[in-house]
Amino acid sequence: MLLLFFMKVCMSVSGIIIIVLVLGFAGFFLSYARACAIVMQGTKMHSRPHYYGLWTFLLIIVPSLFFLFFWNIGSNIYTERRALTHIPYAAAGDIIHQHNLILSTIRNLVNRLPKHSSNMLNHQLNSYASLRDILGQKGVVLDVQGKNYMVPIVIEWVSGLKKLRQTGVIITFVLAIIGFLVGFSETKVKKRARNRVERVILLGLLVSSTLAILTTIAIVSSMLLQTISFFRAVPLSNFFLSTAWNPRFSVMTFDESIGEFGLIPLLVGTLYIAFVAMLFAVPIGLFSAVYTAEYATPRARDVIKPMLEILAGIPTIVYGFFALIVVGPFLRDLSAAIMGGNHAFIMAQSVLTAGLVMGIMLTPFVSSLSDDIITAVPRSLRDGSLGLGATQSETIKRVVLPAALPGIVAALLLTASRAIGETMIVVLAAGVTVNLTLNPFEAMTTITVKIVNQLTGDLEFNSPQTLVAFALGMTLFVLTLLMNVFALYIVRKYQERYE
């Protein structure tokens, strides 16, 4: 009984990881002990004993776990491909997203099955309804849309996956054992264990540093793929030129109209709110930076800077809530009071509300970036100006700020890119209605709001309604990328000037 349980644990993926790790530690101590024993005999080894232990440890875990990782990904993809070929062509129809819908239904089923698979596979199942009943008894709720032909596909998928997994686990175990044997037998006087361990560490460092690149590649490629499939369903002109936003949720019924996905009102809303926010944040942020950098006594600086840091550390969702509960209603009531009646010309959710609160959020960002840049202006320039009899404000306005200008421009670009990409404040304070207006007192919506809208809730992937989020995300990414790269370029140029 215990043995059976043990076997079961061994065969599972998490079990084999633990076993490999245990083997690894055992290998470490055995090699370490062997090396120690050799040293005790008075022989001088090339490396200190723990390096031999580490080398064995690495030999055991690295190849086996790498294999396990890629084997599992590979087997997932392989079984999915194989299942795809079994979907009856007639049922799939000839429209691509219908095909995808079936696939995602099946995938959904598979994800729910494995925990119950062992006894379920014993039943001779052939109808979706009976599968649903069996699972229903175990507390797993399936939706009603499944078809009978899906059941054998699902069962084959699950059992195929299981077989592949087991094979993978066995190979992993063998690899670990081989690693152990090689490592232990290589614990000899002449072997350069330290150099090998260090080479592996170096390789690890190199691999880590490529992860940043991989992330970017993943962002770009995933968004590009989804964007391309979006534009397969929706013409470019619909996205870039239309001023209407009306993505109909018509996946199931094959309506001819796919809805309207006009970028323009969203883009205008995004830029408008960002503009209002900058209008607020730039003067306040800049003047506080000038004050803290040039006028404040060290003690005042020690008070003001942490305060601004607190503002910068508050999560944006808190600002959003502040806008929703305090600033929005306040502006609405204020405008009503100005009109002297019930007619409030400022809506609670408006460009002004969102812009104002976003401005507050950006202020510490502007001020801390500009503060760094202003303090980096060499003292000699200030002395030069003061020595000629300029007042402090003249020195700041005519010498310090112009000298810091490129850096400040870069800082403002970075801030603006933040304003464009900000989500939580606009989701709560700007509204969701698509509105193309220049009146800052009305609600407008932004790219980020629509991305959130389109991707929350129970939407199926691969419908244009979902994919449009990726097209919007791509637009956002490209927009902010350009601003960031330009800002970084200016900063680099600027740094060279004072070096």
Add this chain to the structure above:
Amino acid sequence: MNCFSKSYLKSLPRDIRLKQRYRAEKRFRAYGYTAIGIGVFFLTALLWSIFSQGYTAFWQTSITLPVKLDVAVIDPQNRRDKNPQILITANYPVLIRNALAEKLGIAIDDYIGLRELNHMISPSAGIKLRKMVLDNPQIIGSTQSLTVLAGADIDSAFKGKINLTVSEISRKISNRQIKWMYKLAAEGSLYKAFNTGLFIFASSSRPETSGLGVALIGSFYMILIVLMFSLPIGVATAIYLEEYARKNRFTDLIEININNLAAVPSIVFGLLGVSVFINFFGLPRSSSLVGGLVLTLMTLPIIIIATRSALRAVPISIRSAALGVGASKIQMVFQHVLPLAAPGILTGTVIGLTRALGETAPLLLIGMVAFIANYPRTLMDPATALPVQIYMWANESERAFIERTSGAIIVLLMFLAVINTIAVLLRRRFEQHR
């Protein structure tokens, strides 16, 4: 001193517009004050509005009642031995209502009164009583003292959050309910107690029974993942770029990339999570694992940048000294340079972690905005996060949720403050040990 020339002194009163210029100076200084003032004003307004609305969320109005577990109500036909369903489906809320009616002396045929009484108690009370009976069926027939949560409106009214001076029609609780509330309070059976529910309850449609339980666990899991992945990978990347990489096109590209990733909008990382982790790798939606991975990718550039500048600040003399006594480069980096850079790395990590803890947008996209009633037990189970829970509550229309939301924000801010304080203390220790 007699050789000073008096005449020369008088010949030189040049007009350099001093008055005008000092006015400009004053004005400029005033702009600075004003800017700082506005910043401070908004910080105070923000914190004050959150704290003044939220501190009451840490107390919850409860009612303690002697409840008579009447057999006639629970199991009128006495079949509970044969059919266990009876005890599950019995009408427990009525028992509590009757207990309350008895206490307040309300006639059993005053239907409007009884309905109003029902609204005074949270729907969770019946569930609590059911659990009590199911755990110990022997108590049926006896009278038990039971503490239940008051309804959300009573809770708000008792905390003074509902304006009781407006006319009865336009407020959520009736005159009679107010009278009863004060009567119960005077007897000591209605009172405010510390709101443990805020920290342990899961999602609920009723404000008084919703809490941060799932969100706290989810946030904890995700922070753990972020720490486990982004710290080692980030430090490794920084070490490679700073200590090993030669200046060439490839490393230049990596560098631009990292700087750029630090400035990519967070929502884009959410899109990445949806299409890569969920769609491509098939990881479960709403799980802490996916959330943690997305936040890891977001935190990485911050840690890399901070670590690099910390490494750069370690003096060359330390490196030469280590290499000079025969350490290998790896030993030099790991045994000499890294310990000296630790405070800087710590600061960067804390900045990254606090940002990850407060991040909302990408988590919305990967489906963490969900009604989750059970605690997540593994990283694969659906979970939510503290800021996401705040977002969901902020969208609730019921007034009592505003209090909960503010309370949740206070909890979030407290966590951020605690992390920062620990970091400051740790940093001091590090620096002392040098």
Add this chain to the structure above:
Amino acid sequence: MSSELKIKMCGLDVKVSYGKKRALHGITLNILENKVTALIGPSGCGKSTFLRCLNRMNDTIEGALVTGKILLDEEDIYDSSVDVVELRARVGMVFQKPNPFPKSVYENVAYGPRIHGLAKSRVALNEIVEQSLVKAGLFSEVKDRLHDVGTSLSGGQQQRLCIARAIAVSPEVILMDEPCSALDPIATAKIEELIDDLRRNYTIAIVTHSMQQAARVSQFTAMFHLGNLVEVGTTDTIFTSPQERRTQDYITGRFG
């Protein structure tokens, strides 16, 4: 000394401390009109500190405290009635490292006249700029590049640009804090020539590290050591027959 000599500036028992550290221990020294006074001494002796007191540049340093009196034409410049902006317009300063503003050559020179409102018209401003550049011996070199950035000039040109910038405000006194220490010998020679020219119209106080320079450009020399004034006199006297042992040691290169 001839009776025509006038005292332009005069320090009376000037003491300076930075925080708890005393940098000058009571200096009394006259700066004579239309003469070049050199302040010499080993590094850290307080000569630059004293120079910076003369137009109150020490005000900009955190925690600097100046006591004693400094008179400019009988008026104490540390008196509360004296305006520091006006003072600095009368007592200009040239710094150790050339520090032209990141603006054009023209704008650099025009900066002072502009902030003080000295030119009533564009033509007048052009006149001031040209005259200042001519006086600084730079005009012929830069007349075609007036609108290039000041930092694009060579080191020596930059320093002369800074001198022109100071002259443009028409100060009475020009303070120079080791103006040649960052320059090569040829540029140094040009600046020294210029200083000799400027003496006719301005009173000059110059801090220098180099004995030879002091001997070449100055009429009077003051020797500082460890925050004290060791000896002051005509340059000839100081260099040929110093009264103090320390002065002699320093001049002959035994320390410093």
